[in-house]
Amino acid sequence: MKEKQELTLKKKILRTTLVLVILAAVLTLAYFILVWTGAWEYINSVDKIRSLILSLGFWGRFVFVFIQFLQVTFLPIPSTVSTLAGVLIYGPLQTALLSLAGIMLGSVFAFFLGRVFGRRLVEFMVGKETCEKWVKFLTEAKYSFFVMMVLPAFPDDVLCLVAGLTDMSWTFFVVTNLIARPIGIFLTCYIGSGQIIPYHGWGLAVWAVIIVVVGVLIFLSYKYRDQIENFMKKYFSSHKKTEKKVVAEQQTEKVEETPQENKIEEKSEEKIEKQTKKSAKKPKKDEKIDKKE
Numbered sequence: 001m002k003e004k005q006e007l008t009l010k011k012k013i014l015r016t017t018l019v020l021v022i023l024a025a026v027l028t029l030a031y032f033i034l035v036w037t038g039a040w041e042y043i044n045s046v047d048k049i050r051s052l053i054l055s056l057g058f059w060g061r062f063v064f065v066f067i068q069f070l071q072v073t074f075l076p077i078p079s080t081v082s083t084l085a086g087v088l089i090y091g092p093l094q095t096a097l098l099s100l101a102g103i104m105l106g107s108v109f110a111f112f113l114g115r116v117f118g119r120r121l122v123e124f125m126v127g128k129e130t131c132e133k134w135v136k137f138l139t140e141a142k143y144s145f146f147v148m149m150v151l152p153a154f155p156d157d158v159l160c161l162v163a164g165l166t167d168m169s170w171t172f173f174v175v176t177n178l179i180a181r182p183i184g185i186f187l188t189c190y191i192g193s194g195q196i197i198p199y200h201g202w203g204l205a206v207w208a209v210i211i212v213v214v215g216v217l218i219f220l221s222y223k224y225r226d227q228i229e230n231f232m233k234k235y236f237s238s239h240k241k242t243e244k245k246v247v248a249e250q251q252t253e254k255v256e257e258t259p260q261e262n263k264i265e266e267k268s269e270e271k272i273e274k275q276t277k278k279s280a281k282k283p284k285k286d287e288k289i290d291k292k293e
Contacts, residue, residue, distance in 0.1 A: 022117075033066070050085045060089070061098060068102025072157045073110050079103065083188050092189040099185050107160045107177050114164020122165060126158050134162040142168055144232040149180035 053060035064086050071077035079099075086095035114122050123131045138145060138159070145163065148154035163173055190196055197203045197210070 050088050053085070053089055064089075064095075065098050065102040065105075068099050069106040069109070072103055072106025072160065073113075079184075080188060080192075083185065084192050087189050087193045092186075092193040092195060096182075096186050096189040099189070100182055103181055103185065104177060106157075107181070108174065110157065110160035111164045111170075111173050114161045116164075119165055122161050126161060130158060131162060131165070134159060135165050138163055138166045138168065141232055141235075142166070142172070144235075145173075146176045146180055147232060149176060150183055 053064055056063055064082075067075075067077070067082050068079070071079055071082055083095060083099050086099060089095070090098065113125075119131065119135075145159065145168070148159055149156050160173075160177075191210075194203070197206050199207065
């Protein structure tokens with residue numbers, strides 16, 4: 001017993017040290033890349049990010065994808081800021097595709113960190129209370145993950161990390177992100193580019209209405225966030241319960257079917273036995289006849 005406990009302790013120590021070393025290496029690498037490129041001074045300004053990427057020429061696209069990757073995993077950069085900076089440089093379509101590549105890679109890597117390195121790393125990155133809250137939420141209402149990835153009121157980057165701690169499968173996570181992420185990215189790129197709604201003339205009035213409506217929706221979503229969370233938890237947990245009931249009913253039907261099948265098999269076996277007994281009796285009659293002769 002003591003040897004097993006010592007082995008588990010050694011494994012835990014090795015695992016935590018490995019996590020810390022990898023995390024430190026990634027953060028150090030990211031920091032030096034940002035300092036080398038000059039991005040450290042530009043992370044919260046659209047104009048500065050734009051000028052940085054333009055100064056790098058062709059390699060600016062890779063830096064832009066890397067910035068989108070980092071804002072999901074390690075850097076507190078709002079995705080809207082970096083995405084709008086890309087729209088000013090590359091246009092809406094190219095920016096949407098580059099952003100989707102970087103954000104998807106970042107989302108998958110965040111899920112990987114949670115799944116492989118466990119709760120300690122996630123708690124270190126997002127906080128213990130936040131981690132416990134969203135782990136419990138996603139465990140009880142897994143299908144709400146899609147809704148939360150679309151709505152702006154929920155921390156989608158944090159959810160990707162925390163999702164790795166739940167029983168969510170890789171397939172469900174990736175498919176959900178492939179559906180949910182492009183919605184926000186393409187809307188941000190095309191609406192923010194000014195091609196659909198211009199920034200002059202009649203577009204100014206429309207933009208004013210959009211800003212007011214979006215502001216009200218964000219305010220209401222944050223104000224009634226607990227109610228929204230409770231509603232989704234009840235709705236999706238009830239959906240989960242119905243699925244479990246259906247599976248349980250199917251299993252009971254199979255269990256009920258098997259005795260009937262066994263009865264049919266027993267009856268068929270009894271018939272075969274009777275037939276064999278009859279066939280066994282016939283030769284005895286023939287023997288009696290032979291004796292009489």
